[in-house]
Amino acid sequence: EAGVVQSPRYKIIEKKQPVAFWCNPISGHNTLYWYRQNLGQGPELLIRYENEEAVDDSQLPKDRFSAERLKGVDSTLKIQPAELGDSAVYLCASRQGPGSGNTIYFGEGSWLTVV
């Protein structure tokens, strides 16, 4: 079974440019998460989807970040415009759903460097 797939793996952009990340969760997983992980820190939740509904986006900087999960499967996370402080690893994760034992599976991450 394929795991959580993310692309691109690495991205270097200049500040003020836009960037988008794509995630394909494990088949059948209804819950999808976007986390951001800065160097030397633990992952921080940006947004959580249950199917196509964003049920927790309190940590998403909505002035520059946006996310969508059309049809409740794939998801994209966009940053526009990017700032130097956005340099981090953006991790997508998925879970089968509530009551599934809470095992969250992470993708390999999208490494963003803003210069």
Add this chain to the structure above:
Amino acid sequence: QKEVEQNSGPLSVPEGAIASLNCTYSDRGSQSFFWYRQYSGKSPELIMFIYSNGDKEDGRFTAQLNKASQYVSLLIRDSQPSDSATYLCAVNYNTNAGKSTFGDGTTLTVKP
């Protein structure tokens, strides 16, 4: 104060020794607790989860939970160099919500 606290380390142990990793959390209502291992440049992978007070063993790993003290630990017996990684503690307030709050991790080095 962070919601989930871990010693950043590095923690260094000799091969074959027991490594003890600790985590404290601030929300007394937290329900479920997780340990992830993260190798350098890789994504976190779940090692163990624990819901109830006491110990839970899985192979060389033992998770210990004390809700009264708001403390969870991970013991790694017979440590191997391949155990060298950063260990992240994660806590869920609502088990069904699946929203994990992570600590910043403890870096473990196992020396041959």
